[in-house]
Amino acid sequence: MAAATLLKFLAMQSIISVTNLSKRYASGFEALKRINLDIHRGEIFALLGPNGAGKTTLIGIICGILVPSAGKVTVDSHDIITDYRAARSLIGLVPQELHTDAFESVWATVSFSRGLFNKPKNPAYIEKVLRALSLWDKKDDKIMTLSGGMKRRVLIAKALSHEPQVLFLDEPTAGVDVELRKDMWQVVRDLRDSGVTIILTTHYIEEAEDMADRIGVINKGGIILVEEKAELMRKLGKKQLTLQLQQQLHALPAELSAFKLTIGEDGSTLIYNYDTKAERTGVATLLGELSRAGLRIRDLQTTQSSLEDIFVGLVSDRQ
Numbered sequence: 001m002a003a004a005t006l007l008k009f010l011a012m013q014s015i016i017s018v019t020n021l022s023k024r025y026a027s028g029f030e031a032l033k034r035i036n037l038d039i040h041r042g043e044i045f046a047l048l049g050p051n052g053a054g055k056t057t058l059i060g061i062i063c064g065i066l067v068p069s070a071g072k073v074t075v076d077s078h079d080i081i082t083d084y085r086a087a088r089s090l091i092g093l094v095p096q097e098l099h100t101d102a103f104e105s106v107w108a109t110v111s112f113s114r115g116l117f118n119k120p121k122n123p124a125y126i127e128k129v130l131r132a133l134s135l136w137d138k139k140d141d142k143i144m145t146l147s148g149g150m151k152r153r154v155l156i157a158k159a160l161s162h163e164p165q166v167l168f169l170d171e172p173t174a175g176v177d178v179e180l181r182k183d184m185w186q187v188v189r190d191l192r193d194s195g196v197t198i199i200l201t202t203h204y205i206e207e208a209e210d211m212a213d214r215i216g217v218i219n220k221g222g223i224i225l226v227e228e229k230a231e232l233m234r235k236l237g238k239k240q241l242t243l244q245l246q247q248q249l250h251a252l253p254a255e256l257s258a259f260k261l262t263i264g265e266d267g268s269t270l271i272y273n274y275d276t277k278a279e280r281t282g283v284a285t286l287l288g289e290l291s292r293a294g295l296r297i298r299d300l301q302t303t304q305s306s307l308e309d310i311f312v313g314l315v316s317d318r319q
């Protein structure tokens with residue numbers, strides 16, 4: 001097999017495989033309902049869903065913190081129940097809830113985390129991680145003296161301490177300022193470039209739009225969609241063209257009846273919705289017909305639906 005083909009083949013392989021996974025909490029609440037999901041090696045996968053959808057529950061089970069009620073999960077072919085240690089050693093987890101060892105220093109807590117996975121000491125690696133997360137000048141500070149955003153970065157450093165192949169980030173940027181968020185995503189991109197598989201959840205959907213290779217949407221304990229991001233945007237993305245006319249319209253001219261146009265409230269704007277995936281958008285023909293109908297355009301703009309629009313549409317359809 002040629003090297004390029006082999007690389008592609010490896011990339012398409014799943015590193016995590018979730019089969020018919022269900023979770024019923026002791027309260028009787030069914031948080032996950034027969035989930036099937038494959039995470040590809042080396043990808044950034046964004047798991048999106050409203051509050052209570054089951055994201056943290058799913059991550060908790062894969063990371064061995066919660067016990068599934070039914071189904072099977074493997075991490076690089078290691079079953080998370082029967083081969084727990086091997087599976088867990090491949091995973092780094094940045095949990096949603098902030099809980100850290102308040103009295104320890106940053107350096108000690110991150111180094112200790114590495115030790116928990118029986119990895120030999122590697123101060124140069126820990127230094128690299130702390131520097132990448134802008135925590136180097138805080139390395140001797142006690143965690144209790146750090147701000148919320150810094151504590152979250154300490155959690156990321158801890159999760160990376162044992163050089164995991166898979167990194168789960170459960171809302172890593174909640175409470176982190178814009179500038180640091182950018183740095184954090186750069187760290188995540190660098191990790192992906194070094195071969196680490198990343199699974200993240202975020203309520204900032206533009207972050208998923210920016211970062212993810214694939215998107216999964218979960219709602220009420222069920223996966224409702226898994227798609228390449230580019231394909232999703234292409235399939236469900238809509239574009240809107242708004243035309244500002246020089247004159248007021250009371251009704252649509254007959255020449256334009258073939259187009260699905262709406263007249264804006266002011267009477268001098270026309271709104272045209274078109275499909276980005278259609279072979280012909282009809283925009284050129286529309287502009288031609290407008291001039292034939294004697295309508296003059298003062299200004300125009302187009303807007304494209306974002307992942308956020310798509311997400312809200314998907315989730316609200318299923319309420």
Ligand SMILES: Nc1ncnc2c1ncn2[C@@H]1O[C@H](COP(=O)(O)OP(=O)(O)OP(=O)(O)O)[C@@H](O)[C@H]1O
Nearest residue numbers: 025027029031049050051052053054055056057058
């Ligand atoms: N220990 C528990 N006992 C009973 N129900 C639970 C427990 N933990 C979570 N749940 C319920 O399971 C559902 C899924 O919760 P989960 O934390 O997985 O959601 P999430 O998608 O991570 O939400 P968020 O975006 O708010 O973090 C929720 O309805 C939640 O109330």
Ligand SMILES: [Mg+2]
Nearest residue numbers: 055056096170
């Ligand atoms: Mg959660």
